[in-house]
Amino acid sequence: xxxxxxxxxxxxxxxxxxxxxxxxxxxxxxxxxxxxxxxxxxxxxxxxxxxxxxxxxxxxxxxxxxxxxxxxxxxxxxxxxxxxxxxxxxxxxxxxxxxxxxxxxxxxxxxxxxxxxxxxxxxxxxxxxxxxxxxxxxxxxxxxxxxxxxxxxxxxxxxxxxxxxxxxxxxxxxxxxxxxxxxxxxxxxxxxxxxxxxxxxxxxxxxxxxxxxxxxxxxxxxxxxxxxxxxxxxxxxxxxxxxxxxxxxxxxxxxxxxxxxxxxxxx
Amino acid sequence: xxxxxxxxxxxxxxxxxxxxxxxxxxxxxxxxxxxxxxxxxxxxxxxxxxxxxxxxxxxxxxxxxxxx
Numbered sequence: 364x365x366x367x368x369x370x371x372x373x374x375x376x377x378x379x380x381x382x383x384x385x386x387x388x389x390x391x392x393x394x395x396x397x398x399x400x401x402x403x404x405x406x407x408x409x410x411x412x413x414x415x416x417x418x419x420x421x422x423x424x425x426x427x428x429x430x431x432x433x434x435x436x437x438x439x440x441x442x443x444x445x446x447x448x449x450x451x452x453x454x455x456x457x458x459x460x461x462x463x464x465x466x467x468x469x470x471x472x473x474x475x476x477x478x479x480x481x482x483x484x485x486x487x488x489x490x491x492x493x494x495x496x497x498x499x500x501x502x503x504x505x506x507x508x509x510x511x512x513x514x515x516x517x518x519x520x521x522x523x524x525x526x527x528x529x530x531x532x533x534x535x536x537x538x539x540x541x542x543x544x545x546x547x548x549x550x551x552x553x554x555x556x557x558x559x560x561x562x563x564x565x566x567x568x569x570x571x572x573x574x575x576x577x578x579x580x581x582x583x584x585x586x587x588x589x590x591x592x593x594x595x596x597x598x599x600x601x602x603x604x605x606x607x608x609x610x611x612x613x614x615x616x617x618x619x620x621x622x623x624x625x626x627x628x629x630x
Numbered sequence: 631x632x633x634x635x636x637x638x639x640x641x642x643x644x645x646x647x648x649x650x651x652x653x654x655x656x657x658x659x660x661x662x663x664x665x666x667x668x669x670x671x672x673x674x675x676x677x678x679x680x681x682x683x684x685x686x687x688x689x690x691x692x693x694x695x696x697x698x
Binding site: 400492493515516546552559587598603 | 636637660662663665667670671672674675690692693694695696697698
């Protein structure tokens with residue numbers, strides 16, 4: 364691919380970065396990133412990846428835009444109420460950057476469809492709002508040897524890590540979904556809208572670093588932040604040889620859909 | 631003894647304490663909402679009572695966060 368004059372101008376602030384340059388921008392334009400969940404994390408991630416010129420952005424979400432979403436899910440706007448989130452997001456992405464091809468999946472990601480969908484992509488962003496799906500994404504990525512960024516937020520806090528094959532996975536840290544009543548969801552406990560923006564933007568940055576192949580990904584580390592103290596911390600982790608999926612004697616050999624907890628918006 | 635919890639020094643009035651007791655001391659509440667590292671190694675949930683934290687040990691709590 365040769366960058367057009369318009370692309371050279373559009374991406375000039377990337378291209379002048381020594382670690383991006385025209386080659387890095389071309390890698391971004393060839394890149395394919397799947398965003399699972401067009402919500403609090405997926406919104407900022409999709410907008411920054413679209414602005415950056417990621418060639419193909421996949422979006423999977425089965426929900427419609429709800430009034431309670433708009434406090435943080437910045438890819439959607441008031442006129443989008445009741446519209447499928449993937450359609451609302453696709454419209455914004457296409458307005459922002461016609462270089463991007465947006466592929467939408469208006470469905471829930473499950474053990475049945477996930478392997479077929481993720482094989483089309485270089486990198487995944489987990490922007491989901493529930494543990495069963497977070498574990499499903501991890502397990503599918505371990506099986507398919509795909510890299511992904513995990514993200515989770517609650518109240519004034521966020522957490523993220525990046526998995527690449529051979530490094531620590533989400534199950535190395537968290538063995539299995541927590542009991543249903545142990546950890547509240549955003550609809551139960553609340554979330555400061557901008558927290559989702561911080562975290563989704565970090566996830567988009569990891570995707571871009573992955574595509575250009577520069578820098579150190581957030582592998583074998585968990586980044587946590589607490590906006591009330593405005594403290595960021597990274598905790599080093601290791602791939603756990605006892606991990607049930609990526610360890611030496613894995614006990615999980617196929618994907619399953621664990622019980623979907625109630626983590627939705629209208630309660 | 632002095633240990634580090636989430637990167638911050640904490641004084642414990644004993645020479646050793648189980649991970650489970652430390653969780654209670656730190657008001658973590660339910661052990662199943664957190665993953666615990668002791669000196670960089672994850673502690674299995676069924677070993678919380680038998681794994682001991684000693685002077686200068688480092689403990690990290692990684693909480694489940696499921697919102698998106």
